Amino acid sequence: MRITLKIWRQASATAAGEFATYDLDEVSPDMSFLEMLDVLNEGLTAAGLDPVAFDSDCREGICGSCGLMIDGLAHGPERTTTCQLHMRSMKDGATITVEPWRGDSMTVIKDCVVDRSALDRIVQAGGYVSVNTGAAPDAHAVPVPKAKADRAFTAAACISCGACVAACPNASAMLFLGAKVTHLGELPQGQPERDARVVAMARQHDAEGFGGCTNIGECAAACPKEIPLDVISQLNKDLRHAMAKGL
């Protein structure tokens, strides 16, 4: 395959960035998108140029490190992570525009690497269950109804990649927030802190400067883990209940 890449280059967080264009002549359709970038970077390094910086870790779609805006779609045209996207999903001879996630709460560190620590701070604000340390309890010591366990698991599939924020026209992180709130809120272990959690996390979300959700649904369509939009409704419901209690 022949590919023309139009990719975002930015030397540092404070530098002004611009698109650079690279032609790749021998791309295998079986390469993942990141392997294609590896090939590009090997060429750049061999030529004594600075390779394109991008995030990646597990490369099997479970860690949430990678994430690129590919031709205007978060993680590209397939419903998966960028590392699990393959070049066969692209057209031979295509010009592909690659950008970092955009959002004032996820600023560019270098090239296509963005700072996603705002998402971590939302989790730190309440996305946890406080338990006493000690020996792990028996797995079935606390009964969990199947339907609730399933829903919690669906929400827990969130890998915090940030695609929902990247795809949202409002740059809102509410699918991420809704996933965390639903994940813990469906489980018995999450009940004692349920009200305080949703208030603290929503407050942190807004303080980080993320936009407000207007229920457009781009997030759920971009989510590689297929987190459904109803977690945002759950978030709103929990928030309404907590506010009614004066939190």
Add this chain to the structure above:
Amino acid sequence: MKIVMALSGAFFVLYVLAHMYGNLKMFAGQEAFDSYAFHLRELGEPILPYEGALWLIRVALVGALFAHAGSAFYLWKRANEARRTRYAVKRAAAASLSSKTMRWGGVTLLLFLAFHLMQFTFHTFEVGGSFLGPYDRVYGAFQVWWVVAIYLAALGALGMHLKHGVWSAAQTLGLTSTPRAARHAKATAVATGVVVAGGFALPPLSILLGLI
């Protein structure tokens, strides 16, 4: 903020449904329509003064309008500030046309509202002649094709606004936490949009086509 938006929006939905019901009285003839308009002013008497209930509704509508538009502009501003560097290429994967046109569609509706009030409430201008009664005024105005065209365009915008708005309000109020509830909310939203836009469109179209 969004709860304010959802609740004020729900109030508007109830109001437009009542307004539409009144408009459909055009089909019942001049007497029915004119007496309906007159009785609106007597609503609640003698507990309330003449036009008392009408003014209560008007004040509530203006209040809801400020709340609705205020929260909308606030969210718009926040969205702009949340992404000051725009994408060079951005494609929509799921967004419906109605969801993408909420903001500018809302502004369009606001402009239409001004036009509509100046025509039928304040009588700043009249189209198609000068009239004494509400039935004649409506009948005269909708003989003019471009007035009908403006109203149909505005109703299209209103229908789309309601389609996304009703669904969005249900989501914001946390009423769509199960897939089944979400399906029902979507169906209700589409039905509201179609019924309101269709119901309002009937009288002007019928007048223009000479059916009334």
